[in-house]
Amino acid sequence: MDDTTIKVYGYRWVVLGVFMFINVTIQFLWICFAPITGPAAKYYGVSDIQIGLLAMLFMIVYIPMAIPASWAIDTFGFRKGVGFGALLLGAFGLLRGICSSNYTLVLVCTIGLSVAQPFLLNAFTTVAAKWFPIEERATASGLSMVANFLGTAGGLMLTPYLVLHYSIDTMQMIYGILAALSSAIFLIFAREEPPTSPSPSGFVDRALMFDGFKHMLRMPFFWLLMFMFFVGMGIFTGVATWVENIVRPKGLSITQAGMIGGLLLIGGIVGASIIPPLSDHFRRRKPFMLIGMIGALPGVLGITFGDTYMVLMVSAFMVGFFMISLAPVGFQYAAELTYPAPEGTSNGLLQLAGQISVVFIYGMGVIHDKFGSFTPALILAFVLLVLNCILITRFKESTMIEEMNRHA
Secondary structure, three states: OOOOOOOOOOOHHHHHHHHHHHHHHHHHHHHOOHHHHHHHHHHHOOOHHHHHHHHHHHHHHHHHHHHHHHHHHHHHOHHHHHHHHHHHHHHHHHHHHHOOOOHHHHHHHHHHHHHHHHHHHOOHHHHHHHHOOHHHHHHHHHHHHHHHHHHHHHHHHHHHHHHHHOOHHHHHHHHHHHHHHHHHHHHHHOOOOOOOOOOOOOOOOOOOHHHHHHHHHOOHHHHHHHHHHHHHHHHHHHHHHHHHHHHHHHOOOHHHHHHHHHHHHHHHHHHHHHHHHHHHHHOOOHHHHHHHHHHHHHHHHHHHHOOOHHHHHHHHHHHHHHOHHHHHHHHHHHHHHOOOOOHHHHHHHHHHHHHHOHHHHHHHHHHHHHHOOOHHHHHHHHHHHHHHHHHHOOOOOOHHHHHHHHOO
């Protein structure tokens, strides 16, 4: 590969920054009801499941929207595709703050926000490929994932404070204003691509979206990767969604539940700041995905059987650090593995696999209702993580990385 003509631009960090901001915001709006499930159900006069639906809707709506969102990003470009999602985010986020006292209207606005989400989540590797050289792409995708973690952690930890000191209505209005602000900033500062490509010749042109789609679905390794994302995202979102219900029988308060959920995300933030750059530095993807899955196993056991606040906090941090932070490595691995399929398509299919795990999250609620405990569901999660570890051993490094290493 001839890298002598490659130029990277400092403005790539501005584009990544405004993209991260809208991802922070939508995660606030997704998770904010999880740590206040009980109080919110009482306020609206509905069941815990109906409050849980406000989070699960993001995953339910994602399923039919994933492919259209990826098509829009790959066809119309990063700025237009993501910009459409940003407009929906700002509009429905603000409307949900205005209509916050009515559950039905909150539900309708949540559907609008759920439509916006895939236009943001499916562009992680697109912004990395358009603006960053290959040796920085896992890092760029990792920082996008960090934004998601920051938003989710902020929503889990800040929401109980706002509700206890102000009200559910005030909390939603604050988040609505944040959504409108982040949307406006993205639309003002985002750009489609730099004047010259950061990719070497031979790794620039991508296939058409549907050609790439068929190419990916013929690859056995991609199916294994999709299953890995299904399991990983199911466990993460399951714990994040039901965190207050999981720790309530252990005698913990909603503030402590929010802190445990926040540490799950803080672990992910720390890990996503360390693991993807290490993957870029050593030019390896498979070992870091395997280490992450193995390292998450003790954390899942701790959340399942731990009965003290300290054990639960440490366990949540471990799950976030070792498992969730490897997602950006997986996104970049898929983009490399499936070349020349468009980045938005591979990103979107992996996100789709993760969002389909709403079935697992709903199943956790059903199992809890049947057995009166989340322990059986968490044991199932542990078994699936072990299976993930076995499957990762069958992966191989991408051709892109192997060729890059040969020319290093």
